[in-house]
Amino acid sequence: MKEIKSRSNCPVSYTLDFLGDKWSLLIIRDIMVYEKPTYGEFLCSDEKIATNILANRLEMLEENGFITKKVSPDKKNKFNFSLTEKAIALVPLIMEMAIWGSRFNPPGLDPELMDSLNEDKEGTIIALQEKLRSALQK
Amino acid sequence: MKEIKSRSNCPVSYTLDFLGDKWSLLIIRDIMVYEKPTYGEFLCSDEKIATNILANRLEMLEENGFITKKVSPDKKNKFNFSLTEKAIALVPLIMEMAIWGSRFNPPGLDPELMDSLNEDKEGTIIALQEKLRSALQK
DNA sequence: ATTTTTGCTTGCAACTTACAAGCAAACAAA
């Protein structure tokens, strides 16, 4: 995989250097929000990512420390991807994307999560992060 | 400009449909944070966007209601771009990008803004949004 | 033993990007 080069010192630009494309954050979303952590599940998400692009992005996300890949406990030809702390730290960013997206394209998916965010954003974010961190223990 | 198609109903995906690339949010950042609202200033930002890509993204951002273009009060061959409410609503998202970027690539630029965010995120965001809205009145 | 599941890799056409050069209206200076 080609190394990612920083275009500048700006932190917004740095974030976009890694995550500024149409697919990387959707893979992270699948693990983070929809609890779908496998290649096959990423493939059949609504957005329909191409299989070569998926493989490429998984490689990039792993190489850059966003996700880790583990053999599934039940099947040796299946892998579970999980989020590292670096990706768990993206929860607030992804929640803001969900909030903006729901506002300008209502109602958006997952009304439960949206209601929870509207009622207590900070609390919802922290709860999700704690849940993801506890999943890492297992 | 080619119309943007939604890939799904997911609000995160919807946000990425418009803003999931390396450049669009940097243009918005230039207006939002660095108060640089002209073609020439976008061009010479640190990230060095190509001139055809810049023209293409400005067209897309205008067509989709993120920015408006007005002739500069002093020169008729110069234009000032300003943010619509739809883009001002991206302040929380861009601030989260800055926070994440600074954390994983410290210290990040603009320590004043970062300090302010660390001290009072909500207040910093609201103050910036109010400032941008008041600029629209002029 | 054969088929299915799972996670890829490969080939290729279409599209997008990056870089360089060119261009025209507005303005500024001589």
Next chain:
DNA sequence: TTTGTTTGCTTGTAAGTTGCAAGCAAAAAT
């Protein structure tokens, strides 16, 4: 007033990226 400069683009082209379809191999299920 004419000559040069600023400003905001457009065009051409090579290189890179994406999307689609097909193929492949290890592991699991039948």
